Amino acid sequence: MRALIDRLAEQRILTRDAFKLLLTCEDAYLQERAREARHQVYGKQVFIRGLIEFTNYCKHDCYYCGLRCSNTTVPRYRLSLEQMLDCCRLGYDLGFRTFVLQGGEDAYYADDDALIDILQAIKERYPDCAITLSVGERSYESYQRLFEAGADRYLLRHETADAAHYSTLHPAQMTLESRKQCLQDLKQIGYQVGCGFMVGAPGQTLDHLVDDLLFIKELDPAMVGIGPFIPHADTPFAGEKAGDLRLTLNALSILRLMKPSLLLPATTALGTIAPDGRELGILAGANVVMPNLSPMDTRKKYLLYNGKISTDDDPRYCRDVIDRKLQAIGYEVVTARGDCIDL
Ligand code: SAH
Numbered sequence: 573m574r575a576l577i578d579r580l581a582e583q584r585i586l587t588r589d590a591f592k593l594l595l596t597c598e599d600a601y602l603q604e605r606a607r608e609a610r611h612q613v614y615g616k617q618v619f620i621r622g623l624i625e626f627t628n629y630c631k632h633d634c635y636y637c638g639l640r641c642s643n644t645t646v647p648r649y650r651l652s653l654e655q656m657l658d659c660c661r662l663g664y665d666l667g668f669r670t671f672v673l674q675g676g677e678d679a680y681y682a683d684d685d686a687l688i689d690i691l692q693a694i695k696e697r698y699p700d701c702a703i704t705l706s707v708g709e710r711s712y713e714s715y716q717r718l719f720e721a722g723a724d725r726y727l728l729r730h731e732t733a734d735a736a737h738y739s740t741l742h743p744a745q746m747t748l749e750s751r752k753q754c755l756q757d758l759k760q761i762g763y764q765v766g767c768g769f770m771v772g773a774p775g776q777t778l779d780h781l782v783d784d785l786l787f788i789k790e791l792d793p794a795m796v797g798i799g800p801f802i803p804h805a806d807t808p809f810a811g812e813k814a815g816d817l818r819l820t821l822n823a824l825s826i827l828r829l830m831k832p833s834l835l836l837p838a839t840t841a842l843g844t845i846a847p848d849g850r851e852l853g854i855l856a857g858a859n860v861v862m863p864n865l866s867p868m869d870t871r872k873k874y875l876l877y878n879g880k881i882s883t884d885d886d887p888r889y890c891r892d893v894i895d896r897k898l899q900a901i902g903y904e905v906v907t908a909r910g911d912c913i914d915l
Contacts, residue, residue, distance in 0.1 A: 573599045580829045581605050585789060591782045595822050606825035606857030609832040614859050616903045619835070619910030620894070621670040621704065622663035622865040622887070625874040626651045626690075630676025632708070633743050636773065638804035638875045639676045645806050649870050650680060653690055659865045660694055664701070666891045667907035671698075672727070672862060674706035681707065684714050688721040695722035702909045704766075709750060712757045719761050726758045729768035729797055733787035734780045741773060755791060764912055766795030766835070771823055772815020773801045781823065789830060794912035795860075796827055796834060799841030802877035817846050821856040828857030833914040835860050844881050850894075851901050860910065861898075863890040 576590050577599070586594070594602060627650040633640045651659075660671055671694060681687050687707070694703055704725035705718060715726070730751050732738050738748040758765045769784045770776075788796055800815025820842060827834060837860040838853025846852060850861055864882050866874065871883040882890055895905050 573597050574601050577602050577605050577829075580826065581609060584830050588779075588782050588786075591785055591826070592778045594826055595778055595781055595819060597822065598818070602822060602825045603856050606828040607855065609828050610857050610859055613832045613913055617859070617906045617908075618854060618898055618903050619670070619860045619908060620668055620891075620905055621672045621837075621860060621862040621910075622659070622666075622668035623672045623674060623862045624651070624656055624659045624663075625674055625864070625866040625870065626656055627675035627678040627680070628870075628874050629678035629680065631679055632677050632746065634746070635741055635743075635808045636770065636801060636804070636877075638807060638877060640807060643804075643806045646875075647873050649873055650678065651867070651870070653693060655867060656690060657693060657697065659867065660698060660701075662887055663865045664698055666887060667905075668865070669700060669907060669909045670702040670704060670725075671865070672704040672706060674727070677708040684717045684721075687718055691718060691721040691723055700909070702911065709754045712761070715754075715757055715763070716761050719763060723763065725764040725766065725795070727766040727768070727795065727797055728754055728758065729766075729770075730755065730784075730787060730791075731769055732773060732776065732780055733769075733783040737773075737775055737780050740775050755793075759791070759793075764794035764835075765791075766797055767791060767793050768795075768797030770801040770815060770841075771798060771820040772813065774809050774812045776801075781819075785823075785826060785830065788827065792831070794835055795837070797837055797839060798823055798827070799839035800845050802841055802844060802879065804875065804877045814845055815841075817842075817849065817852070820845075821852055824853055824856040824858050833912055835910070835912050837862055840864070840881060841877065844877070844879050848897075851897050854898060854903055855901060861894055861905075863887065863894055 838858035842849035
């Protein structure tokens with residue numbers, strides 16, 4: 573196993589079979605090498621992003637997601653510009669220099685103008701901050717306009733790089749092809765792009781995970797968001813199992829070795845399946861955490877999956893907890909935009 577891990581660290585790619593072995597291995601050396609690769613690029617610094625979940629309206633019906641339009645039990649909300657600016661003000665005071673605006677695919681924002689107003693208002697007040705958008709699939713022209721209005725980064729998980737698997741997770745009008753096109757468009761426009769997938773999504777095989785790794789190799793994104801799948805009671809996948817902790821951590825370590833400069837968050841979903849999940853993610857090679865800056869009264873309405881953590885904790889408290897937890901394992905949260913170092 574060690575020889576394979578060394579080979580991955582040196583060559584940044586492996587054969588399909590070797591990837592499969594590493595994904596399921598239990599050798600601590602994988603995480604050791606991943607940490608070493610991360611320390612060489614980013615030291616012991618951890619970047620924080622303030623997550624603002626600004627709308628839970630969604631026109632899509634993804635089978636895994638609690639915000640899917642068929643889920644009529646969710647009270648829908650959309651933050652006002654003022655509310656979003658309040659989140660940013662609080663976040664800025666707490667040392668956040670990246671704001672991640674995430675939402676469902678809300679028809680209210682189909683036309684770009686409202687999003688452009690938000691981007692411009694935030695950039696005007698906080699020119700030293702980066703803005704990440706995560707609002708799903710849009711046209712090239714729309715991505716271009718949002719980029720020009722100040723968006724720096726874009727998160728759009730590809731979810732799975734296997735077209736047949738993709739079609740078992742989404743209704744027929746959503747296709748892997750269109751998702752990939754969006755990712756290409758975003759890259760071409762100049763965004764720092766993030767793709768990603770859920771570990772343990774229903775129907776996922778090790779081969780699918782290898783396809784994900786190979787897709788990421790080819791796309792060469794600045795960020796990759798991965799976390800375990802966690803079932804939501806009001807979705808068709810209510811009865812499915814959650815993704816595995818070890819497999820998720822191994823995937824993080826492998827990605828770190830494939831691209832040492834990658835921005836790799838220890839996700840909220842990881843922190844949800846294990847109490848120390850985010851610390852374990854950092855120790856496996858992740859270098860980003862994304863605490864929630866959304867208003868307290870909307871948190872429980874943005875449930876992608878059940879059991880999501882931090883829905884009762886205010887941002888200041890979350891920031892303190894994360895600082896302390898990361899300090900305890902030898903890492904330091906920094907006040908910085910935290911751009912991908914090789915851009
Ligand atoms: N509408 C935006 C944001 C989607 S939510 C977009 O389309 O990009 C962000 C991510 O949460 C999704 O890409 C998905 O990978 C993840 N997610 C959704 N439901 C989940 C679940 N049940 N368990 C774990 N992760 C989930």
